[in-house]
Amino acid sequence: MQFMIFVGAAVTLVFNIPYAWATVTGRVRPNKVSWLLWSIAPAIGFFAALSKGWTWGQFPVLISFSSTALIFLCSFINRKAYWxxxxxxxxxxxxxxxxxxxxxxxxxxxxxxxxxxxxxxLASVPTLVKSWQYPETESWEPFAAGVFNAATSFFAMSIWNFTSLAFPIYLMVVNGLLAIIVLRKKWMKGANHELSR
Structure with missing residues (x-):
């Protein structure tokens, strides 16, 4: 079961590292508020949990805050690479x-x-609004990876209750919503293209 945790972490890195590079080159423009807070929240959760001892269930959280922190830092490299x-x-x-x-x-x-x-x-709202209004400034891949990474948490759970289930389920929902919002413009373009043929 721990194998799936590593798969989820790998998927997150495979999509977030290119997103970080796209930020450096100015192809995407992340909202600094969202990405900073997306780094802080899981970091607090990770170190709070780590104070009680290491478990492999914490690994997806470690990957989550480190990769989002990387994207936040990359947004300072290119002046055009921020919202x-x-x-x-x-x-x-x-x-x-x-x-x-x-x-x-x-x-x-x-x-x-x-x-x-x-x-x-609250941290997600600025990016949700920006993605709805300007989907071309975002990429759907890291959010889709976030859905997958959160889903791998279920493989490490030994206790199924609100404390263990709430945040992974929430992360799947919010990341899925962000991915759909960003993708909707591509879907609309595809539908319009078919209608014009």
Whole structure:
């Protein structure tokens, strides 16, 4: 079963490293707010879990925050490789950070997971909006890889409850939604092309 965890991590790297390179070359323009917070949230979760000992179930989280942090850092290399941050993005980022602080302070694991999901939703909103309005500034591949990587978490689970299931399920949903939103323009172009023939 641990084999699937490594497969998921490999898939994540295969798609996120080219996305990072596309960021450097300016072919995609990630929203810094989303990618920063997507790095912070799993990093907190990883190191919090690591304080209680290492398990292979933490490996997908390690890959997740390290690859998103790489993309965030790459967005500083090329001035054209970022999306301008507006008031809406800033507000989402601040509220998400506040939620993360409360998450780090809580001792209730179910509340902590719920707050982590809220923080991640708020971090995702700027990219969801940008992808809907300007899908050409994004790539669907890393989000599809995120769905697969989150799904591999189920192979490492020994206990099936809210604490273990909530975040992987959420990650599958939000990454799937982002991939579909980015792909919709290509699908629409394909449909329009067929109609014009």
């Amino acid at each position: 301008a941050i507006g008031r809406f993005d800033f507000i989402c980022g601040v509220v998400s950070l506040l939620t993360l602080i409360v998450w780090a302070m809580t001792k209730n694991p179910n509340l902590a997971i719920a707050l982590a999901i809220v923080a991640d939703i």
